Amino acid sequence: MKLFYSTASPYARSSQIVLREVGLDPESIEVAIHPFDNQPEFLNVNPLGKVPCLMTEDCGAIFDSEVIAQYLDASFNQARLYKPIQENWQYRTTYSLISGLLDLCVALRQEKMREAEQLKSDFWWQRFVSGIDRGMLELANRCQHLDDGFSLIDINLCCLIDYLKFRHPEININVAPISKRYQRICNRPSIIETAPSD
Ligand SMILES: N[C@@H](CCC(=O)N[C@@H](CS)C(=O)NCC(=O)O)C(=O)O
Structure with a gap:
């Protein structure tokens, strides 16, 4: 493999x-x-x-x-990471929300790269930032309804928070329920060993 x-x-x-x-x-x-x-x-x-x-x-x-x-x-892994989400439509939507936030963060990064070529679009830049702001508020709300387990949602959430810190440090990620969820898992070896880098 x-x-x-x-x-x-x-x-x-x-x-x-x-x-x-x-x-x-x-x-x-x-x-x-x-x-x-x-x-x-x-x-x-x-x-x-x-x-x-x-x-x-x-x-x-x-x-x-x-x-x-x-x-x-x-x-x-006998689907231990996916099972907690599989039949819970709200958890699956939370997973998709985080994936959608990642898409916006990567799109904003691409917009920043275009800035160097003077091809930046203020319209799209603003649209991506607004989507991230709204999505983070929704994620904070949803984090309060997650159970204590560890699932693919947590893995995706860690990737999102660390990517925001890495590429968009100007965006505020100190939203209490999200930070609390992130803190539970950010010290796992799998998370530490894979920190993003250029
Ligand atoms: N939905 C895909 C997105 C993958 C993706 O966009 N990867 C980016 C890196 S962050 C990439 O490889 N981009 C290269 C390109 O678009 O040419 C996934 O979840 O795997």
């Missing part, structure tokens, strides 16, 4: 965390790449050119990050 990832991607990080949480050895599986390098070995398995992508022996290439998390959890 091979996991193509990049060290800055919050989506790839969620796969890296799940890999560790289900007890697999990351050293023999993880392959660091930069998606912009367009390496043929990577594009052959994920034509979208996005990380993460997991190459498996039994099922071929698997993406995106949500499917990879469920595959690893189901294959090596």
